[in-house]
Amino acid sequence: MTSRPELQAEVLQPTGTGPEDTEAPATPSTFVRRFRRNKVGVAALALLVVVVLLAVFAPWIAPHDPNQGELSRALEGPSGEYWFGTDDLGRDVLSRLIHASRVSLVAAALATGVALLIGLPLGLISGYFGGWVDNVIMRFNDALMSFPALILAVVIVGLLGPSLTNAMLAIGIVYAPRIMRVVRGSALSVREEVYVLSARATGCGAPRIIGGHVLPNILSPLVVQTTIMLGLTILAEAGLSFLGLGVQPPTASWGSILGRAFPYMGRTPTTVIVAGLTISVVVLAFNLLGDAFRDSLGRERRDQ
Amino acid sequence: MTTPAVTAPLLQVEDLTVQFPTPDGLITVVDHVSFTLDANRVLCIVGESGSGKSVTALSLVGLVQSRGGRVSAGSVKFRGTELVGQPEKALNRIRGRDIGFIFQEPMSSLNPAFTVGDQIAEVVRRHRRAGRKEAWARAVEMLDRVGIASAAQRAKDYPHRFSGGMRQRVMIALALACDPKLLIADEPTTALDVTIQARTLELLKTLQREQDMAVLFITHDLGVVADIADDVVVMYASQVVEHAPVRDLFRRPQHPYTAGLLAAMPQSALENGSPLVGIPGVVPQPHRLPSGCRFHPRCTHAQAGRCTSEPVELRRLDGGLVRCVRSEELRDPAPVPGAPAPIEGVAVQ
Missing domain, CATH: 3.40.50.300 (P-loop containing nucleotide triphosphate hydrolases)
Structure with a gap:
C-alpha cells in the first residue's frame, strides 16, 4: 500500500490533547516501580517467599523427622535440640511446622483455585449479561454468602467425609461468592465502556468480548482479591484442621498442630504460641500483599 | 435528491x-x-x-x-x-x-x-x-x-x-x-x-x-x-424534519428548524454581518412532546391551529422531503421580521 507522506507530515506536530492527560493503566514497569516503593508490601512478599521456600525444601531444612517422636521426651519446652519444644507424642514442633507449611500452602492454593474456578466464570457471565441471568446467579450468591463460612464447610466435610481435599473443596465453594462479587462488579463497569461497544461494532461475539476485552480489564481487582483470599483460606484451613475436619494425622497442618497442642497449653504454651503466630503472620502477610498490589495496580490519573 | x-x-x-x-x-x-x-x-x-x-x-x-x-x-x-x-x-x-x-x-x-x-x-x-x-x-x-x-x-x-x-x-x-x-x-x-x-x-x-x-x-x-x-x-425530536441534497439544504432550507440551525452557524452570522441567532428553547423530552408540529413551541413562524393541532407528515417538496406545513409560504415573500435572515450567503464548498 502506498505510504502517505502528506498525511504523515502533519501528524508529526504535537497535538492539543497529549497522552499526558489520559488515564494510563499500570504497565508492568510502573507496577514494579510503585510496588517497590511500598515497604510493607515488599516485606510481606519477602516473608511469603521465605515461607514458600521453607515449604519447598522442608525435608532438607527440618532438623527432625516430623512424624517420628520419642514418647519419653513428650511435651518438652524449648531447648537446643528442640527449638520450639515437642508435642504430646514427643515430635519436634519446629520440624512439624516446617512440613505443615507445605500442607497449608497447597491447601490454600487448592481452595483459592476452586473459588476462582467457580467465581470467575459466574461473575463474568453475571456482570456482562446482566438481566435475569445476573439475578439468578446473584440470588444463589446471596444465599451462599448468608451462611457462616466455617459452618457450611463443616456441613460439606460432613457429607463428603473428612480429608484435606474435601475440606479445601468446601472452603473453595464457600469463598467463591467473594470472587464472584468482585468479578461481577468490575465486569459490570467494564461492560459499559465504549471499547466494549466498539468491539461489538467490529463483530465480536460475547465469548470473545468476555475473554478478550472484559477479563483483561478486570485483572487488577482479581489479583488483589485472589491474594487476600489465599490468606483467608489458610485461616479457614487452620480452623477446619483445628477441629479435626481437615488434614488427617499424622500429617500436620498449622491448624492441626495448634489444635493438638491446645489441651497441653498449660504445660507447653510455646507450641500454641508459635503455631498461632505462624498462622497470624502468614495471613497478615497475604492481606498486606493484597493491599500493596491494589495500591500499585491502580490506574494513574492526572487528578490524583 | x-x-x-x-x-x-x-x-x-x-x-x-x-x-x-x-x-x-x-x-x-x-x-x-x-x-x-x-x-x-x-x-x-x-x-x-x-x-x-x-x-x-x-x-x-x-x-x-x-x-x-x-x-x-x-x-x-x-x-x-x-x-x-x-x-x-x-x-x-x-x-x-x-x-x-x-x-x-x-x-x-x-x-x-x-x-x-x-x-x-x-x-x-x-x-x-x-x-x-x-x-x-x-x-x-x-x-x-x-x-x-x-x-x-x-x-x-x-x-x-x-x-x-x-x-x-x-x-x-x-x-x-x-x-x-x-x-x-x-x-x-x-x-x-x-x-x-x-x-x-x-x-x-x-x-x-x-x-x-x-x-x-x-x-x-x-x-x-x-x-x-x-x-x-x-x-428533530426523534423525527426526520428535512431530507435534501446538501446544496439545496444550504441554499434553501425548507424547514424553519433547518433555517434556524443555519442561522445559528457562526459563519453565516459573520458573512451577513448580522448578530448570531440562536434557536430559543431546547429539544423537547421524548415523553413530553408538544402536540402538532414538534418544533412549533420554538418556531418563530408557528401559527396557532395550523401548526399546533395535527401531527405534521413528512412530504415531498422540490426534490427533498420536509415536515412543515408552511414551507411554501415562508419561502416566497420577504422574511418575517425577526426571522433568521436568508441563508444564501452560506457558501457550499
Missing part, C-alpha cells in the same frame, strides 16, 4: 422506530425514520443533542440493545438483506467487515489492555481468516494509511500513548481494516479540537473516495456537513 438507483440501494432504512423503557413507560427515541444511502455517497444526519441521531446509528447494526433500547418497528436493509431481527451471529459477521463503526469518544473506544496493532489485527483475523502475520501486516498498513507516522513502531504501542486525534485515526484504521462498504461515523470529530477535526475530516474524505465506500455521518456541526455530505437528513 439522486435519481432512484436501478439496483437496490446499499442501505435502505424504512420507518425505523426505536423505543426505550423508562419508569414513565416506553419512550420513542427514533420515530419512523426512513432514508436510503447509495454506494459511494455520504449522508449526514444532523440534529441537536437528544434528537435521536446516535440511537439511529446504533440501531442500524443492532447495537442499540446494549444501551437499553429496542427496535420496535421498521426495517434496515443492507445490500438487500434485512438486518432488523437478525441473530447476533449473523450481525457479527456483518459488523466490522461490511459495516465499519466509529464512535464519538476516541479516548475510550480503544481497549486499554491491548496494543492498537493487536486490536486492528484481531478484527482482520476474525473477518478474513487471516494468519497472525498477515493480520499484523494489515494493521500496520492501515495505521500507515490513516497517517500515523512510523506505523510499524506505533502499532506496538498501547492506546494511552496516543493523543485524541491519533486515537481517532486508529479507530478509523480499525473500522476500515476489512474494507467495509459502509462506514457509520457517530460524531467522529466532535471530541477533537478544531484543527484536528479538520484533518480527521480530510482523512475521512480521502479514504471515502479511495475505498469506494458509503459513509453515514452523524454530526451536529453544519460546517462538517457542508464539507463532507452529499445528502442531509435533519432530525
Whole structure:
C-alpha cells in the first residue's frame, strides 16, 4: 500500500490533547516501580517467599523427622535440640511446622483455585449479561454468602467425609461468592465502556468480548482479591484442621498442630504460641500483599 | 435528491422506530425514520443533542440493545438483506467487515489492555481468516494509511500513548481494516479540537473516495456537513424534519428548524454581518412532546391551529422531503421580521 507522506507530515506536530492527560493503566514497569516503593508490601512478599521456600525444601531444612517422636521426651519446652519444644507424642514442633507449611500452602492454593474456578466464570457471565441471568446467579450468591463460612464447610466435610481435599473443596465453594462479587462488579463497569461497544461494532461475539476485552480489564481487582483470599483460606484451613475436619494425622497442618497442642497449653504454651503466630503472620502477610498490589495496580490519573 | 438507483440501494432504512423503557413507560427515541444511502455517497444526519441521531446509528447494526433500547418497528436493509431481527451471529459477521463503526469518544473506544496493532489485527483475523502475520501486516498498513507516522513502531504501542486525534485515526484504521462498504461515523470529530477535526475530516474524505465506500455521518456541526455530505437528513425530536441534497439544504432550507440551525452557524452570522441567532428553547423530552408540529413551541413562524393541532407528515417538496406545513409560504415573500435572515450567503464548498 502506498505510504502517505502528506498525511504523515502533519501528524508529526504535537497535538492539543497529549497522552499526558489520559488515564494510563499500570504497565508492568510502573507496577514494579510503585510496588517497590511500598515497604510493607515488599516485606510481606519477602516473608511469603521465605515461607514458600521453607515449604519447598522442608525435608532438607527440618532438623527432625516430623512424624517420628520419642514418647519419653513428650511435651518438652524449648531447648537446643528442640527449638520450639515437642508435642504430646514427643515430635519436634519446629520440624512439624516446617512440613505443615507445605500442607497449608497447597491447601490454600487448592481452595483459592476452586473459588476462582467457580467465581470467575459466574461473575463474568453475571456482570456482562446482566438481566435475569445476573439475578439468578446473584440470588444463589446471596444465599451462599448468608451462611457462616466455617459452618457450611463443616456441613460439606460432613457429607463428603473428612480429608484435606474435601475440606479445601468446601472452603473453595464457600469463598467463591467473594470472587464472584468482585468479578461481577468490575465486569459490570467494564461492560459499559465504549471499547466494549466498539468491539461489538467490529463483530465480536460475547465469548470473545468476555475473554478478550472484559477479563483483561478486570485483572487488577482479581489479583488483589485472589491474594487476600489465599490468606483467608489458610485461616479457614487452620480452623477446619483445628477441629479435626481437615488434614488427617499424622500429617500436620498449622491448624492441626495448634489444635493438638491446645489441651497441653498449660504445660507447653510455646507450641500454641508459635503455631498461632505462624498462622497470624502468614495471613497478615497475604492481606498486606493484597493491599500493596491494589495500591500499585491502580490506574494513574492526572487528578490524583 | 439522486435519481432512484436501478439496483437496490446499499442501505435502505424504512420507518425505523426505536423505543426505550423508562419508569414513565416506553419512550420513542427514533420515530419512523426512513432514508436510503447509495454506494459511494455520504449522508449526514444532523440534529441537536437528544434528537435521536446516535440511537439511529446504533440501531442500524443492532447495537442499540446494549444501551437499553429496542427496535420496535421498521426495517434496515443492507445490500438487500434485512438486518432488523437478525441473530447476533449473523450481525457479527456483518459488523466490522461490511459495516465499519466509529464512535464519538476516541479516548475510550480503544481497549486499554491491548496494543492498537493487536486490536486492528484481531478484527482482520476474525473477518478474513487471516494468519497472525498477515493480520499484523494489515494493521500496520492501515495505521500507515490513516497517517500515523512510523506505523510499524506505533502499532506496538498501547492506546494511552496516543493523543485524541491519533486515537481517532486508529479507530478509523480499525473500522476500515476489512474494507467495509459502509462506514457509520457517530460524531467522529466532535471530541477533537478544531484543527484536528479538520484533518480527521480530510482523512475521512480521502479514504471515502479511495475505498469506494458509503459513509453515514452523524454530526451536529453544519460546517462538517457542508464539507463532507452529499445528502442531509435533519432530525428533530426523534423525527426526520428535512431530507435534501446538501446544496439545496444550504441554499434553501425548507424547514424553519433547518433555517434556524443555519442561522445559528457562526459563519453565516459573520458573512451577513448580522448578530448570531440562536434557536430559543431546547429539544423537547421524548415523553413530553408538544402536540402538532414538534418544533412549533420554538418556531418563530408557528401559527396557532395550523401548526399546533395535527401531527405534521413528512412530504415531498422540490426534490427533498420536509415536515412543515408552511414551507411554501415562508419561502416566497420577504422574511418575517425577526426571522433568521436568508441563508444564501452560506457558501457550499
